[in-house]
Amino acid sequence: MAEILVYVDHVDGAVRKPTLELLTLARRLGDPVAVALGNGAADTAPVLAEHGAVKVLTADAPEFAEYLVVPKVDALQAAYESVSAGGSLAAVLVPSSAEAKEIAARLAVRIGSGVITDAVDLEAGDEGPVATQSVFAASFTTKSRVSKGTPVITVKPNSAPVEPAPAAGTVEALSVSFGPLATGTKVTSRTPRESTGRPELTEAAIVVSGGRGVNGAENFAIIEALADSLGAAVGASRAAVDAGWYPHANQVGQTGKSVSPQLYIASGISGAIQHRAGMQTSKTIVAINKDAEAPIFELVDYGVVGDLFDVVPQLTEEVKTRKG
Numbered sequence: 001m002a003e004i005l006v007y008v009d010h011v012d013g014a015v016r017k018p019t020l021e022l023l024t025l026a027r028r029l030g031d032p033v034a035v036a037l038g039n040g041a042a043d044t045a046p047v048l049a050e051h052g053a054v055k056v057l058t059a060d061a062p063e064f065a066e067y068l069v070v071p072k073v074d075a076l077q078a079a080y081e082s083v084s085a086g087g088s089l090a091a092v093l094v095p096s097s098a099e100a101k102e103i104a105a106r107l108a109v110r111i112g113s114g115v116i117t118d119a120v121d122l123e124a125g126d127e128g129p130v131a132t133q134s135v136f137a138a139s140f141t142t143k144s145r146v147s148k149g150t151p152v153i154t155v156k157p158n159s160a161p162v163e164p165a166p167a168a169g170t171v172e173a174l175s176v177s178f179g180p181l182a183t184g185t186k187v188t189s190r191t192p193r194e195s196t197g198r199p200e201l202t203e204a205a206i207v208v209s210g211g212r213g214v215n216g217a218e219n220f221a222i223i224e225a226l227a228d229s230l231g232a233a234v235g236a237s238r239a240a241v242d243a244g245w246y247p248h249a250n251q252v253g254q255t256g257k258s259v260s261p262q263l264y265i266a267s268g269i270s271g272a273i274q275h276r277a278g279m280q281t282s283k284t285i286v287a288i289n290k291d292a293e294a295p296i297f298e299l300v301d302y303g304v305v306g307d308l309f310d311v312v313p314q315l316t317e318e319v320k321t322r323k324g
Contacts, residue, residue: 001030001031001088002029002030002031002088002089002090003030003031003032003033003054003083003086003088003089003090004026004029004030004031004032004033004089004090004091004092004093005033005035005076005079005080005083005089005091005092005093006019006022006023006026006032006033006034006035006053006093007019007022007035007076007092007093007094007095007100007103007104008034008035008036008037008041008044008048009095009097009100010036010038010040010041010044011040012039012040012043013039013040013041013042013043013044014040015044015047015048016095016200016203017157017162017203018095018096018097018155018157018202018203019034019048019095020047020051020162021155021157021158021159021160021161021162022093022094022095022155022160023048023051023052023053023165024051024052024160024161024162024163024165025093025121025122025155025159025160026052026091026093027052027165028122028123028124029090029091029122029124029129030088030090030091031054031055031167032052032053032054032167033053033054033055033056033057033079033083034048034053034055034056034057035056035057035075035076035079035174036048036056036057036058036059037058037059037060037064037072037075037076038060038064038065039060039064039065041058041059041060042058042060042171044056044058045058045169045171046169048169049166049167049168049169050164050166050169051162051163051164051165052163052164052165052166052167053167053169054167054168054169054170055168055169055170055171055172056169056170056171056172057079057082057172057173057174058171058172058173058174059075059078059173059174059175059176061176061178063178063182063183065187066186066187067182067183067184067185067186067187068185068186068187069099069102069103069106069185070106070178070179070181070182070184070185071176071178071182072103073103073106073107073110074176074177074178074179074182075174075176076092076103076107077107077110077111078174078175078176078177079174080092080107080111080150082174084150089150090128090129090150090151091128091129091150091151091152091153092104092107092150092151092152092153093122093153093154093155094152094153094154094155095154095155095157096117096118096119096154096155096156096157096258097202100154101117101154104117104152104153104154105117105152107152108149108152111149111150111152112148112149113146113148113149113150113151113152114146114147114148114149114151114152115146115151115152115153115154116131116133116144116145116146116151116152116153116154117133117153117154118133118134118154118155118156118258119131119132119133119153119154119155119156119159120132120133120134120155120156120159120260120281121159121160122153122155122160125145127145127147128145128146128151129145129146129151129153130143130144130145131143131144131145131151131153134280134281138276138277138280138281156258156260156281157202157203157259157260158203158205158259158260158261158262158283159260193249196234198227198228198232198233198234199231199232199233200233201233201234201235201249201250201252201257201259202257202258202259204232204233204259204261205232205261205262205263206227206230206231206232206233206261206262206263206264206265207227207232207233207234207235207252207259207261207263207264207265207279207282208223208226208227208230208232208233208234208235208265208267209223209234209235209236209237209252209264209265209266209267209269209279210222210223210234210235210236210237210240210245210246210267210268210269210308211236211237211239211240211266211267211268211269211270211275212237212239212240212243212268212269212270213267213268213269213270213289213290213308214240214245214267214268214308215268216245217244217245217246219245219309220234220236220240220245220246222267222308222309222312222313222316223267223312225312225313225316226265226267226312226315226316226319229316229319229320229323230263230319232261232263232265233259233261234246234250235250235251235252235257235259235279236250236251236252237251237252237253237269237272237275238251238253238255238256238272238274238275241256252275252278252279253274253275253276253277253278253279254273254274254275254277254278255274256278257278258277258278258279258281259278259279259282260279260281260282260283261282261283262282262283262284263282263283263284263286264279264282264284264285264286265286265287265288266279266285266286266287266288266289266296266300267287267288267289267308267311267312268288268289268308269287269289269294269296270289270291270294270295270296271287271294271295271296271297271298271299272295276295276296276299280299284301284302285299285300285301285302286300286301286302286303286304287300287302287303287304288303288304288306288308288311288312289303289304289305289308290305290306290307290308291305292305
């Protein structure tokens with residue numbers, strides 16, 4: 001069976017959920033071969049094996065932490081060359097984070113292949129993997145395949161379930177030779193982001209977002225309360241972020257983050273195309289808005305016409321009551 005390279009997103013050996021989703025998709029196409037880089041890479045093997053990785057290629061070097069992007073491209077290229085030497089490599093799958101998409105693009109250029117970004121589904125085709133994408137601000141759904149070389153495909157979080165499927169998970173050291181560009185951009189400092197205790201926005205199964213209708217930074221406490229009752233992440237529209245009501249890191253939209261949770265609740269958001277582009281692939285969408293003509297109602301599964309300051313607190317209390 002063909003092998004599928006899966007780039008592992010992890011933090012000091014703790015594998016992040018999008019990688020486990022990639023392994024589910026990779027198993028549709030062939031045998032997953034995971035590539036884990038940096039501090040704690042070898043510690044990822046048990047989890048990766050539990051979710052279907054037949055082999056785990058690991059490499060650790062100071063360059064992965066001290067320099068941006070290129071060392072990881074060098075390593076992924078080394079993995080590509082190692083696996084493709086056997087003639088059975090069918091695709092390279094990468095999570096759709098900002099850094100990983102740059103890695104994917106650089107790798108595709110180096111190996112003379114095509115790249116597909118932000119896929120929301122993958123299936124096996126007669127001429128290679130077929131990727132489903134939501135394009136043109138989520139106005140269309142397309143199916144695409146790479147016609148030259150080994151496909152490099154980035155996949156959005158929450159595009160597939162996490163399904164355990166125990167495999168061998170044989171660990172092998174990956175030999176990496178860093179090129180002259182690897183040390184071109186050095187990391188001079190890092191500042192850990194303050195934890196809110198909530199899920200990562202792009203990975204969350206539930207997202208509660210607030211927009212212009214929240215009418216002030218102090219009122220985002222209402223949105224946060226609903227999110228916390230659901231164990232959800234908090235998002236914000238561009239209007240709310242531009243007004244300084246919520247951090248830019250939480251912006252959902254074409255110029256913010258793209259999310260695809262199981263449940264998306266939009267409160268006080270009109271539904272401009274900029275915002276819709278970042279959340280329209282959500283599985284179930286609920287909107288709360290006092291304007292019955294708001295564009296957001298065109299794409300929702302459930303709509304509540306009402307003042308969010310009345311509706312959201314009632315919803316929060318109902319959630320707490322049912323959970324209690």
